Amino acid sequence: MxxxxxxxxxxxxxxxxxxxxxxxxxxxxxxxxxxxxxxxxxxxxxxxxxxxxxxxxxxxxxxxxxxxxxxxxxxxxxxxxxxxxxxxxxxxxxxxxxxxxxxxxxxxxxxxxxxxxxxxxxxxxxxxxxxxxxxxxxxxxxxxxxxxxxxxxxxxxxxxxxxxxxxxxxxxxxxxxxxxxxxxxxxxxxxxxxxxxxxxxxxxxxxxxxxxxxxxxxxxxxxxxxxxIYDPPGETPAWLDEPGDPWVLVTTSTEYQGDERLALAAAEALRDEPVRVLITLADAFGRVDLPAAPNIRVERFVPHGPVLERAAAVVCHSGMGIVQKAVAAGVPVVAVPFGRDQPEVARRVVEAGAGVLLPARKLTADRLRAAVGTARSQRAGALQASRRLLRQxxxxxxxxxxxxxxxxxxxxxxxx
CATH class of the missing domain: 3.40.50.2000 (Glycogen Phosphorylase B;)
Incomplete structure (x- = not known):
């Protein structure tokens, strides 16, 4: 020992x-x-x-x-x-x-x-x-x-x-x-x-x-x-299993970096789409007022594991933690990098065939809506990336x- x-x-x-x-x-x-x-x-x-x-x-x-x-x-x-x-x-x-x-x-x-x-x-x-x-x-x-x-x-x-x-x-x-x-x-x-x-x-x-x-x-x-991959344990919220449209997870950095405009763009982009949207804000919770819509749910934190099991796509700031969790789960990613190592992580998502890149400087509701649609069409590539990741x-x-x-x-x- x-x-x-x-x-x-x-x-x-x-x-x-x-x-x-x-x-x-x-x-x-x-x-x-x-x-x-x-x-x-x-x-x-x-x-x-x-x-x-x-x-x-x-x-x-x-x-x-x-x-x-x-x-x-x-x-x-x-x-x-x-x-x-x-x-x-x-x-x-x-x-x-x-x-x-x-x-x-x-x-x-x-x-x-x-x-x-x-x-x-x-x-x-x-x-x-x-x-x-x-x-x-x-x-x-x-x-x-x-x-x-x-x-x-x-x-x-x-x-x-x-x-x-x-x-x-x-x-x-x-x-x-x-x-x-x-x-x-x-x-x-x-x-x-x-x-x-x-x-x-x-x-x-x-x-x-x-x-x-x-x-x-x-x-x-x-x-x-x-x-x-580690996700803090927690009960699966009952609302995740309610019947309805597929889920899209939108998440910002756990270490605050001023990326709440990603949540704003996502709420505007997806409020009228045939999806349910979970937005987790972490340290940005309470810093931004998001438009209300029947298909949008906003939380400070929800364990990602149960959400990813049910998600059709992930929209994120390109943090390494959420990206690796999404790739492991075979869920296509819309990577919107803001800073730190995120531009590099976002590029690797694209090169792995696991999703698409939308630079933060180009972030608009229309572009994000289109990016989510493109990412969802890449499910096969995301599943292949998952198999490669899980092998080691x-x-x-x-x-x-x-x-x-x-x-x-x-x-x-x-x-x-």
């Missing part, structure tokens, strides 16, 4: 994909300690894990990405927010290591201070990445812009030009504060933002085909462990990779 210490940021979209893998480690006989923000400590996801809260001062620092400004300015502000948590995270993980004496430390990719502490601890450590990996490779288009894979000489030239520019942009925002954190821990400075992933003992990427492009030159320590998904794949991190080499499927 080994002891794992897992340090996660207080974001459901980063915690929930860890749950299947951490439970699989527990079931294979390992001891799993999880550090997470206090508001998430007592949820049903913590069953069987040894969960304790992180330093409450960490969550008092607002790290939400700005909803206005240029892409570069928003990137700098978002990273600056995450980095400002760094000193507290580093000290917090140092305390957790002293308390638990782990064999392995796993750190959420956005917990930069904790990653510095893990690296400085001298223990085996890894990064958990709950989205697509921003790493150049043969045939991989520049990350974050939602570009299709290159075809022909001009496309390959595009990639050769844009990748260095993007790496430089990320480096300008990320390296100065990260290297300041590293200096405080006695670590040498990084010269590229890619080094953050490349120096870890292992990177567990919580996705895979069909949303990840095939890679022929990925470093051996980067492991694609497939989609890790699940907590056991995560657990086997995490055991390799413990050993430093491949190990058997039995618990250590």
């Amino acid at each position: 080994a002891r794992y210490l897992v340090y996660c940021t207080t974001a459901p979209g980063h915690l929930f994909p860890l749950v299947p893998g951490l439970r699989a480690l527990r079931d294979r006989g390992h001891e799993v300690h999880l550090r997470i923000g206090a508001k998430l400590v007592d949820g049903p996801w913590s069953q069987g894990l040894q969960v304790a809260p992180t330093d409450p001062r960490i969550d008092e620092i607002d790290v939400r990405e700005p909803t206005t400004g240029s892409g570069a300015a928003r990137l700098r502000k978002a990273i600056a927010g995450l980095m400002s948590r760094g000193p507290l995270e580093r000290a917090d993980l140092d305390r957790a290591i002293a308390e638990t004496d782990p064999d392995v430390v796993l750190v959420d990719t956005n917990a930069y201070g904790a990653a510095v502490a893990a690296r400085a601890s001298g223990r085996r450590w890894g990064i958990a990445l709950p989205t697509l990996i921003a790493l150049p490779g043969k045939g991989i288009p520049p990350y974050g812009m939602g570009l299709a894979p290159a075809s022909g000489p001009l496309g390959r030239l595009r990639d050769r030009v844009l990748w260095p520019l993007l790496i430089r942009q990320f480096g300008a925002a990320m390296l100065p504060p990260l290297n300041e954190l590293r200096a405080g821990a006695g670590l040498a400075p990084l010269t590229s933002p890619l080094d953050y992933l490349l120096e870890a003992d292992q990177v567990l990427v919580l996705t895979g085909e069909p949303l990840e492009y095939p890679r022929s030159d990925v470093p051996a320590h980067i492991r694609f462990v497939g989609a890790q 998904a699940g907590g056991e794949v995560f657990a086997v990779a995490a055991e390799e991190l413990l050993a430093g080499t491949e190990v058997s499927s039995q618990a250590v």
